[in-house]
Amino acid sequence: MKILLIEDDREAASYLIQALDEAGHVTHHASDGETGYAMASGMDYDVLIIDRMLPRRDGLSIIESLRAENDKTPVLILSALGEVDDRVTGLRAGGDDYLVKPYAFTELLARIEVLARRSNPGEAATSYDVGDLKLDRLSRKVERAGETILLQPREFRLLEYLMKNAGKVVTRTMLLENVWDYHFDPQTNVIDVHMSRLRSKVDRGFANPLLHTIRGAGYMIRE
Amino acid sequence: MNRLAQLWRTSTVRLTALFMLLFVVFAILLLTFIAYQSSIQIQRQQTADIDREVELLRRVDSRQGIRGIVFAVARLASQPGPGIYYLGDNAGLQIAGNVASFPINVLQTEGVFSFNYDREGAFDGETVPDDDEDPPQGYAVVRSVVLDSGLRLIVGRDVVERRGLTAIVFQAFVLGVGGILVLSTIAGVVTSRRVLRRIDAINATSAKIMSGNLSERIPLTKRNDEFDVLATSLNAMLDRIEALMQGLKEVTDNVAHDLKTPLTRLRNRAEAALRESQPGEAQRAALETTISESDKLIKTFNALLMIARAEAGAPSGAFADIDLSTVAEDVAELYGPVAEEQGIALDTRIEPGVTLRANRELIGQALVNLIDNALKYYEPEEGKTGRIVVGMRTQKGRVLIEVSDNGPGIPAEDRGRVVERFVRLEKSRTEPGSGLGLSLVAAVARLHRGELRIEDNAPGVRAVIDLPAS
Numbered sequence: 001m002k003i004l005l006i007e008d009d010r011e012a013a014s015y016l017i018q019a020l021d022e023a024g025h026v027t028h029h030a031s032d033g034e035t036g037y038a039m040a041s042g043m044d045y046d047v048l049i050i051d052r053m054l055p056r057r058d059g060l061s062i063i064e065s066l067r068a069e070n071d072k073t074p075v076l077i078l079s080a081l082g083e084v085d086d087r088v089t090g091l092r093a094g095g096d097d098y099l100v101k102p103y104a105f106t107e108l109l110a111r112i113e114v115l116a117r118r119s120n121p122g123e124a125a126t127s128y129d130v131g132d133l134k135l136d137r138l139s140r141k142v143e144r145a146g147e148t149i150l151l152q153p154r155e156f157r158l159l160e161y162l163m164k165n166a167g168k169v170v171t172r173t174m175l176l177e178n179v180w181d182y183h184f185d186p187q188t189n190v191i192d193v194h195m196s197r198l199r200s201k202v203d204r205g206f207a208n209p210l211l212h213t214i215r216g217a218g219y220m221i222r223e
Numbered sequence: 224m225n226r227l228a229q230l231w232r233t234s235t236v237r238l239t240a241l242f243m244l245l246f247v248v249f250a251i252l253l254l255t256f257i258a259y260q261s262s263i264q265i266q267r268q269q270t271a272d273i274d275r276e277v278e279l280l281r282r283v284d285s286r287q288g289i290r291g292i293v294f295a296v297a298r299l300a301s302q303p304g305p306g307i308y309y310l311g312d313n314a315g316l317q318i319a320g321n322v323a324s325f326p327i328n329v330l331q332t333e334g335v336f337s338f339n340y341d342r343e344g345a346f347d348g349e350t351v352p353d354d355d356e357d358p359p360q361g362y363a364v365v366r367s368v369v370l371d372s373g374l375r376l377i378v379g380r381d382v383v384e385r386r387g388l389t390a391i392v393f394q395a396f397v398l399g400v401g402g403i404l405v406l407s408t409i410a411g412v413v414t415s416r417r418v419l420r421r422i423d424a425i426n427a428t429s430a431k432i433m434s435g436n437l438s439e440r441i442p443l444t445k446r447n448d449e450f451d452v453l454a455t456s457l458n459a460m461l462d463r464i465e466a467l468m469q470g471l472k473e474v475t476d477n478v479a480h481d482l483k484t485p486l487t488r489l490r491n492r493a494e495a496a497l498r499e500s501q502p503g504e505a506q507r508a509a510l511e512t513t514i515s516e517s518d519k520l521i522k523t524f525n526a527l528l529m530i531a532r533a534e535a536g537a538p539s540g541a542f543a544d545i546d547l548s549t550v551a552e553d554v555a556e557l558y559g560p561v562a563e564e565q566g567i568a569l570d571t572r573i574e575p576g577v578t579l580r581a582n583r584e585l586i587g588q589a590l591v592n593l594i595d596n597a598l599k600y601y602e603p604e605e606g607k608t609g610r611i612v613v614g615m616r617t618q619k620g621r622v623l624i625e626v627s628d629n630g631p632g633i634p635a636e637d638r639g640r641v642v643e644r645f646v647r648l649e650k651s652r653t654e655p656g657s658g659l660g661l662s663l664v665a666a667v668a669r670l671h672r673g674e675l676r677i678e679d680n681a682p683g684v685r686a687v688i689d690l691p692a693s
Contacts, residue, residue: 083532102521104514154556180557184588193560 001025001116002044006036006059007051007078016049019105033057040066045073046116049108052079052090060093067094074115076108087183106217110169128163131223133202133210135163144202154179155198162211162221171218195219235418239411243404250400258392265388266364269380270335273366276306276378284370292374293319307340307363307379318374322363329367330375337364337382421450425457437465470534482520489516526659533585533666547577547586547622548615554590555613558598567601567609569594574616579690581671586624589667592660593626593686600684601630620692621673627685633677664688 003020007013008031017027028045030036033054040048040062048066052059063075077095079086087098097111127136132145140156142149151159157179162170172191176182195211203209212220230236276299284292293310300308300321309320315330322340329336340363365379424442431439440461441454496509555571562569590613597611607629614625664686665675673690 104518180553182557182587183584184591190557190561193564194557197560 001046001112003027003047003049003112004030004036004040004043004045005049006030006033006040006054006062007049008032008054009051016105016108020109023109031055033059033062037062037065040073041069041071047112048073048075049112050075050077050095052077052081052086060090060095063094074112076112076115078103106169107171107173110171110174110218113168114165114170114174128160128166130163130166130210130221131208133163133221135160142202144206149201151198151201155194155201158194158198159202159221162219165221167220167222169214169217169220174218229419230412230415233415233419235415236411239407239414243407243411246403246407247400250396250403254392254396258389261388261392266382269364269382273364273378273380277366277368277376280376280378281368281370284372284374284376289372289374292370292372292376296320296376305381307365307377307381309365309375309377311375311377313369313373313375320377322377325365325377329365329377333368335364335366337362339363418450425454432461437461437468467534470531482523485516485520485523489513489520492516523659526663529585529588530659530663530666533663533670542580542582544578544580545583545586547579547581547624548573548575550583550587551590551613551615551624554587554594558591558594562594562598562609562611565598565601565609566603567598567611569611569613572612572614572616577615577617577622579622579671579692581690582667585667585670589664589688590624590626592664593688596660596686597626597628597630597684601628617692622690622692624688624690625685627680627683629680629683632679632681632683635679661686 001024003025005013005016005020005027007016007029010031013029013031017029020027028039028043030039034056036050036054037057050059050062054062059077059079063077066073066075074096075094077090077098078101079090079098080101087100090098096115099108099111126138127134129135134143135156136142137160142151142156142159158175161175161178175191175195176184195213199209199211203211208223210221210223212222214220280292280295283295287295296308296310297319299306300319307320307322309322309325310318311320311330312318324341326336326338329338340361361381363379364382365377367375367377370376428439428441440458443451443454443458492509492513496506496513499506499509551573552571555569555573559569594611594613601609601611603609609629611626611628614623614627616623616625661675661677668675668688668690671690673688676687676689678685678687
C-alpha cells in the first residue's frame with residue numbers, strides 16, 4: 001500500500017515510516033502543509049495520513065482542497081484535539097477517520113488498512129461471505145454451513161462490521177466507534193465480553209474458528 | 224488640580240459642558256431673534272402711533288383751526304410719556320411742544336427723521352421726574368408735516384423704550400444663561416463625582432484582584448442603579464473566574480500528584496529493564512508493562528482533560544437534541560454481558576422517549592462510569608444476587624438518570640466526598656482506576672446545569688444525575 005504521511009514532528013514521522021515499512025507499506029513523508037498538499041495532489045496514494053496542525057498549511061484545509069478537486073483518497077486525520085467537536089469538524093472537512101494522539105501503532109495500522117479497503121469498489125455489498133459463514137444485510141440473516149444463527153441486533157452489527165473488514169484487524173476502539181458509536185474508552189473489557197458471546201454463537205461446534213483474537217491489537221474474521 | 228483634571232475627563236462632565244455650550248448658543252440665537260423681532264414690532268407700533276396722531280391733529284387743524292390745534296398739541300405735549308410734539312409757524316417759531324430744538328432740516332422738510340436730541344429740554348418740568356441717571360441725550364423718531372393752516376407739526380417718539388426692551392432681553396439672557404451655566408456646572412460636577420466615586424470603587428477592587436486577591440468583590444449599594452447592575456454582573460464574572468482558577472489549581476495539583484507517581488514508576492521500570500544483563504523475556508515483559516502503564520496514564524490524562532473541559536464548559540457544538548432513553552439503553556446493553564459474567568444482573572427501568580439537549584458522548588461516558596463503579600465495588604455475598612438498575616425518568620421538569628446497586632454502599636459521611644477528584648475511599652485503594660470516574664460524572668452533570676447526587680439505596684448506592692428537562 002502506498003501511503004502519504006503529512007506530519008511535522010520528525011521523530012514521530014520517522015517512527016511511523018519505519019513501523020509502516022515493517023508492516024509492508026511504502027510511505028512518503030511531507031513535513032509541512034504546502035509540500036504535503038502538492039504531493040497529495042500530484043501523486044496517487046492509497047491512504048493519506050494527515051496531522052491536523054501543520055506548519056504553512058493546516059491539515060483540514062488540505063483535505064478540503066483535495067475533496068474540492070474530487071480527490072477521494074481516504075484520509076486519516078491525526079490530532080491532539082480529541083473532543084467530539086474536533087472530531088466532527090475533522091470528519092466534516094472530508095476526513096474518513098480520526099485518530100487522537102497519543103495512539104498505539106496497531107490502532108493506526110488497523111485503521112488505515114480498513115480505510116484503504118474502503119476506497120475499493122464493492123463496499124455496498126448486500127451480503128458478506130467468510131468461509132462457510134454468510135451474512136445477508138437485507139434479510140438480516142446469518143448462516144453458517146447452512147444453519148441459521150440467531151443474533152441480537154447489536155451482535156449482528158458487530159459481525160457485519162467484522163465481515164465487512166474480513167481479513168483485516170479491527171481494534172476494540174474501532175468496534176466501539178462503529179458498532180456503538182461511542183468515542184470514549186470503556187473502562188473494562190466490555191468489547192471482549194461481547195466478542196466472546198459472538199464467538200460462542202458463530203464458532204461453537206465448528207472445527208475451524210473464524211473469529212480470531214489478534215494479541216495486542218484486536219480482532220479479525222478470516223477463514 | 225489632579226482631581227479637577229480627572230473630573231474634566233469624565234464623560235458626564237464633558238457631556239454637561241457640551242450641552243451647556245449648545246444651550247448657550249441656542250439661547251443667544253433665540254434671544255437675538257426675539258430682541259430683533261420685538262424691536263421691529265415696537266418700531267412699527269410707534270410709526271403707526273405717530274401716523275395716527277398726525278392724522279388726528281391734521282383733522283383737528285382743518286376743523287378747529289389754529290386755536291384747536293394749538294390746544295390739542297399743548298395738551299398732548301403736557302402728557303407724560305415718550306411722546307414728542309412740536310407745533311411751529313413757518314418762520315420756525317415754536318408755538319407748542321415739549322422739545323426745545325430740532326435739527327434744522329426737520330423744521331424745513333416734510334418726512335420721517337430720526338436724530339439725537341437734548342432730552343432735558345424735552346422732558347423738562349412736570350412731565351418726567353428728573354432722574355440724574357437718565358442720559359441727557361435722547362433718540363427720537365419723528366414725522367414732520369405742514370398742516371393745512373400752514374403750521375408745521377412734528378410728532379415723534381423717544382425710542383428710549385425700544386432700547387429699554389433690548390436691555391431687558393439682554394438682562395434676561397445674562398441671568399438665564401448665567402443661571403443655567405452655574406446650575407448645570409454644579410449638577411455636572413456632582414453627578415460626575417458620584418460616578419467617579421463608584422468607578423473608583425470598581426477600580427480599587429480590580430486593583431486588589433490584580434494584585435492577587437481573587438476573592439475581592441465590588442461593593443454594592445442599596446440604590447440598585449445601573450452601577451449596581453454592572454457590579455453584580457462583574458461580581459458574578461469574578462465568581463466564575465475564581466471557580467475556574469480554583470478548578471485549574473486543583474487540576475494542576477492533581478496532575479502533579481497523580482501523574483507523577485505513575486510516571487516515576489514507569490521510569491523506574493524502564494531503568495530496571497535496561498539493567499537486565501541479557502535481553503530476553505524479562506525485558507520484553509518490562510516493555511509491555513511500560514506500554515500498558517503509559518496507556519493507563521493517557522487514560523488518566525484524558526479523564527482529567529475531559530473533566531477540565533466539561534467544567535470550563537459552555538455548552539458547545541456537540542450539544543444536540545438526543546434521545547436519552549436510547550443512550551441509556553445502549554450503555555446498559557453494552558455493559559449487560561460484562562455484568563452477567565460477574566454474576567450481576569443489570570436491569571433497566573428506562574422511561575422511553577426522554578429527549579434532552581445534551582452531549583451524547585459525555586452522558587454516555589457518565590453512565591459508563593457509574594455502571595463501572597457499581598461493577599467494580601460490588602462484593603459477592605452468600606445468598607444475595609448482585610443487581611444493578613439503570614433507570615431514567617422525568618419528574619417535575621427534571622430528568623433523573625439513576626444507577627443503583629445493592630452492593631456494599633458508601634458510608635453517609637463519605638457520600639459527598641466521593642465526587643471529588645482522585646478521592647478513592649480507603650478500602651478501594653487496591654482497585655484499579657484513576658479515582659476520577661465520579662468527578663467526571665459530576666462535571667458532566669454540572670455542564671448540563673444539573674448535579675450528581677449519591678444516595679443510599681439501602682442497601683447499596685444510588686447515583687442520580689439530576690438534570691433540568693429543558
